Amino acid sequence: LFTCYNRSLAQRIAFDLQDEQTITVLSFHELVLACCQQAGIDPLFPKRYDDQVLWYQEGCIAALEKAVLDPSNEFDTIIVDEAADFSELWWLGLEQLLAAKSSWYCFYDINQCIYQNGREWQKPFEADEFVLTDNLRNTRPIGELACELSHFPLPDQFLVNEGIAPVIMEAETFEDSAKNLKLLLKKLIHAEGVLPEQITVLSPYLHTNPKSTWSQGLLDCTINNKNLSQPMAGHIRVGTIQGFKGLESDVVILVGIDKTAFNRTELLYVGATRAKAALYLLFKK
Structure with a gap:
């Protein structure tokens, strides 16, 4: 079992x-x-x-x-x-x-x-x-930021020491985060050639929550919010950090991070460490 x-x-x-x-x-x-x-x-x-x-x-x-x-x-x-x-x-x-x-x-x-x-x-x-002391999922830049945000100790080693530096984007409101999210997804898919199924958007709250106005940034995208366990061709996975625990994605975008969520260090750590190659954090000031 x-x-x-x-x-x-x-x-x-x-x-x-x-x-x-x-x-x-x-x-x-x-x-x-x-x-x-x-x-x-x-x-x-x-x-x-x-x-x-x-x-x-x-x-x-x-x-x-x-x-x-x-x-x-x-x-x-x-x-x-x-x-x-x-x-x-x-x-x-x-x-x-x-x-x-x-x-x-x-x-x-x-x-x-x-x-x-x-x-x-x-x-x-x-x-x-x-004791498993090596990080085999995240690049060092992603792992270091995850530990910095959550105040957790660094692993002894990373399988991949080089990688894309994580990007932090701050906004005054979730509506502004929606604009940032829309532009970011457009850049990743159309300018950088990232496949939609390589991208996962995670938040502490469901994207259907009335307070999750950042989800307006997903309107031009085809999303998969039903089966997070498997990538679906042409679909961006969208879910909660909690619901994606244990899984991984090439690109992870953390959004809907307000002050309450920011103070939950274990949640930030779980969310950030889902990313294998690239991590983007869209915070609300």
């Missing part, structure tokens, strides 16, 4: 491992629903949005604890990615999915702890530790 917090990340891993018949890949909440279905149990997923939020935090565990009684819901190995975003209660449910002779693998980056309190988060179990 491979499980993680982000559904889009799970979709990407599932795609990459689609030929492996012995591996189950599901986000944690998808896992709960799948186990309930396998056991013939009602997960009691609520209809009201406010109740759904509570279910995602706590109700899912009550459902999983019933479903694990079915012996078919059992795994020889469990791999957990984004472990720093897992609630303490979730580990109790996952532990019950392990077969008698089994193994755990847990991957986490406390700097990317979005849904839990990173200062209070504790490792779910004692185990041999391997």
Whole structure:
């Protein structure tokens, strides 16, 4: 079993491992629903949005604890990615999915702890530790800026030491950011030859949020906001920083960054480190 917090990340891993018949890949909440279905149990997923939020935090565990009684819901190995975003209660449910002779693998980056309190988060179990100290995704200029913005320590090494310097663009309003975004996309695609599917636009808030007036800068573009796990030819991926966690893109544009978002260092770090080759940050003063 491979499980993680982000559904889009799970979709990407599932795609990459689609030929492996012995591996189950599901986000944690998808896992709960799948186990309930396998056991013939009602997960009691609520209809009201406010109740759904509570279910995602706590109700899912009550459902999983019933479903694990079915012996078919059992795994020889469990791999957990984004472990720093897992609630303490979730580990109790996952532990019950392990077969008698089994193994755990847990991957986490406390700097990317979005849904839990990173200062209070504790490792779910004692185990041999391997610290991954090298940055294999970002160029050094991108990685250095990400660490500078978030006040996190630099990795020991970067796989790529040279690269395009990140660009920061400030604006008085989100409406001004929309103009900057429109001009930037036009420059990247028409002047520099970047393919739309190589570009991802990320924000702390949905682009459909009434406050996200910066999204007017996307009106001339064909966007993909349904399946962030895969690039789609001719489409710019548009989503939230949270929803793109664990994924990557050649070019990342962070937009809709207001003072509230700027103070969430872990969010800035996650957003900036999605970029492999080029990073643009559109801040609101």
